[in-house]
Structures are given as structure tokens and as C-alpha cells.
Amino acid sequence: MSVNHQDLLSMSTSYKEYLYHTIIHKTARIGVIGLGYVGLPTAFEKAEEGYQVIGFDVSDFKVKQVNNGTNYINDIDDTTFNELTKVRKKLSATSDFSELSKVDIVLICVPTPIDEYKQPDLSFVRSAAESIAEHLHPGMLVILESTTYPGTTEEIMMPLFEEKGYTAGKDLFVAYSPERIDPGNRQFGIKNTPKIVGGVTDNCTTLAAEFIGDVSYPVSSIKVAEMAKVYENTFRFINIAFANEMAVLGEKMDIDMWEVIEASGTKPYGFMKFFPGPGVGGHCIPVDPYYLTYKAKELNQNTKLIELAGEINNKMSEVVVNRAMKSLNQHGKAINGSKVVVLGVAYKRDISDMRESPILPILDELANANAEITVCDPFVNQIPVNNEMRTTEKYSKRLLKDADLVIIGTDHTCFDYEEILEESKIVLDTRNACKDIEEKYSNYIRL
Secondary structure (H helix, E strand, O other), X not given: OOOOHHHHHHHOOOHHHHHHHHHHOOOOEEEEXXXXXXXXXXXHHHHHHOOEEEEEOOOHHHHXXXXXXXXXXXXXXXXXXXXXXXXXXXXXXXXXXXXXXXXXXXXXXXXXXXXXXXXXXXXXXXXXXXXHHHOOOOOEEEEEOOOOOOOHHHHHHHHHHHOOOOOEOOOEEEEEOOOOOOOOOOOOOOOOOOEEEEEOOHHHHHHHHHHHOOOEEEOOOHHHHHHHHHHHHHHHHHHHHHHHHHHHHHHHHOOOHHHHHHHHOOOOOOOOOOOOOOOOOOOOOOOHHHHHHHXXXXXXXXXXXXXXXXXHHHOHHHHHHHHHHHHHHHOOOOOOOOEEEEEOXXXXXXXXXXXXXXXXXXXXXXXXXXXXXXXXXXXXXXXXXOOEEEEOOXXXXXXXXXXXXXXXXXXXXXXXXXXXXXXXXXXXXXXXXXXXXXXXXXXXXXX
8 A cells, every 4th residue: 555655754753753654664765875785785685675765866777777677786696686776666776866855864874984094084974965965855864874983973963964954853854874784694684683773862773774674783973883883893903914914923933823813712611713815804893993093093093003904004016026935946947937827816715806905916916926817716707907997818727837936916706726726736725725735735725
């Protein structure tokens, strides 16, 4: 049965009651700003729940893809996506932001990158908030999901809304609920991952938690929600740095730190396993800590541990290239002119996402050392090397045989690691991908 929202609003004793009714009956009209790795899966899930969803994006390509029923995110089921867009008409997309005036709940899922100086770039958040402010109406719920530093929602977004005469908790509801989407994770997704939520007021928190559903985890304030997101990823950032530093030390001491970490992990309490690698990748872990350091500097506070972790993690590309040079030298080869095959360039296994991939700076350094680079990644077609786009090659035995050195950059499950060890002259494994099969191969080197 269709619902006349104006009639429902006139019958409600408050805007909070109006929104509550539209949420429990799935009649609220939903807008999602940003249709990338977070926004599109979020819009998809809400449409699947039964809501009418409009996706907003400045990319004409993404808008056309959605409206054509064509999915471009790996974690979304293609058949269901086509059904929601083309058959049930529950999900559509537009670049016309005036359509925001027709929605009840807006989710902001835009990028929050850092610039070359490791400073937060909140231009996308600010632009989204400005678009919403232009089309605000009483009874709207706005939820920011993009990663950011504590204070962003109240300091950047709320002044824009208050200029329009709205009061949070009465005729406008604003909350922060950080995304927790892990591309390629088949065990935990939107439906079963707890989601932190904090509002500008208690009413804001209550409504946002109701909308998010059973997985919601309400906290006492919006700043707690904002801090929790950067804290959880900074925790990983620092511990990965420790694992990386120990891997470098372990190589000097002829100790396999992967085995050390596995052994330490047998302790049933007080220890959590973090593994070394070629660096940190993805949108969150390499970025979030710098949002925290930026805010700390505003308060004249130092975050020495975070900054040191950043130095260690950023240095891993140099460590990998130095190991490559050393390995080639031991076989009478210089890196200059050597044929180097890099297997995998995505930031994690079995996905196409290259955001902040630690393999990209390794490729740049190999190119600067005049190595002849070939990259194989079945999920990625083109890669930037020193700001020039190159096409990836198809994996083959011939490539392995011809290479002077093979570097395992990303441990995609489709690679045949026994074949790689069998056919290659030297294998430098940055991901421990050859665990349990490497012992019989003298050409194997683990980072």
C-alpha cells in the first residue's frame, strides 16, 4: 500500500514519530550520496530491505551503470542487483542533487582521502553537506558514513544545516555511523557486522539506530562514534608496523618472523596476530590514522607512535625492492635490466580494488631502478607506474620461466603457487602465500 508522506506527517505528533513510522514500515525514501565501494553496497542492501532508494553521484558512468542494471562492485550479486533496478524499481541513480528534496533519509558515503602532505581532504563531505543543505526539509535524517576525525559532523556539517534554521533532534536528525565494509570478505558484510552509531542528540541516535537495525551499536555521542572508527584502524596500522619492523629485524637475525607470529598466536589470551607485508593498503588503514594526527595537532598534541608507524609502513616498499636487489645480486644479476614479474597489484586478495595499494610504490621503485616490469593481476586491467598507465599481462608459465625474479605482491587464490615455485628462477613472497609448500624450493625467499 502506498503511503502519502504528507498525510503521515500531519498525523504524527513530532518529526521523530513521523520518521520512526516510515522506518519501521520501510516507506522512508532513502538517498545515498556516493556510489563507490561503500555507497553502492549500502544502497543495494537498503533497496533489498524494501526501501525506495536513490543513489547520487557526480559520475555519469556510475549513474548510467546503475540505471542500466549493471553492477560494478564485486561484493554485490549481479542477478539481485538487476532485479532491484530493472524489475522491482527499488534502486535508481541520478546526478541531479535537487532530487534530495524527495528523500527522508540521506546517507553520505563519499571518499575522505588524504593529500600529498597527509592532510585530510574533506571537500567531498563538505560538498555533500552543502547539497543536502540546499534541499533540506523538516523531518530529514542525515547520516555520515565516511571516515573522518572527531568533530567533523558538528563542526562542518551542522553549521550548514543550522544556517537554514533547523534544530538537531527536533525538526532535523543528524548522526554519524562509520562504514564497516571489507571488500572481498565473504564472512562479514553489511547484514552481520556491528555498526557504531552516535547522534548529535539522543533523538538522532535513536532514529539512526532504528534505521540501521539489529546490527546497530549506539554510543553516547557523535564524537565517540567518529573516534571509534579512526581508533580501530589506527590500532591495526600500528600493529602492522610492529610486525613489519620485526620482519626486517628477523631477516637480519635469520629468524622467520611468520613462524614466530604463528607460534606466539598459540597463546589463548592477551595476543592478537598481525602479519608483515609490503605495506598497508585500502582506503581505511593507510588513511585513517592521519585524520587522527591532524586533529591532535589542532590540540597541540603529538601522536608519536602513529607517526612512527607511518614511517615504518611507508618504508616497506623500499624494503621489498632492496630484498629484490639482494636476491638478484646473489644470482649474479643487477636489478638494472632484469626481468621482474609482479603477481598481484590489488591491495588485498581476490578483489580489483587498488586504493592505496602498497604494490604501486614498489612498481615505481622497480621502474626507477630500470627493471623490466611485467604485472599480472586477473582482477586489474590497467595500473599506474610513475603516473603512466600500463596494461597488465595474462599469467602464464612462459612469463615465469623468462623472468629473472617473480614477486608475489598480492596473494590471489587463483594463482598456482606450487607452479610459480616450480617454474621461476627466484620467488620473493611478500604475503606468505607459499606457506607449507615452500620448504623444498631453494629459490624461495619470504619477506
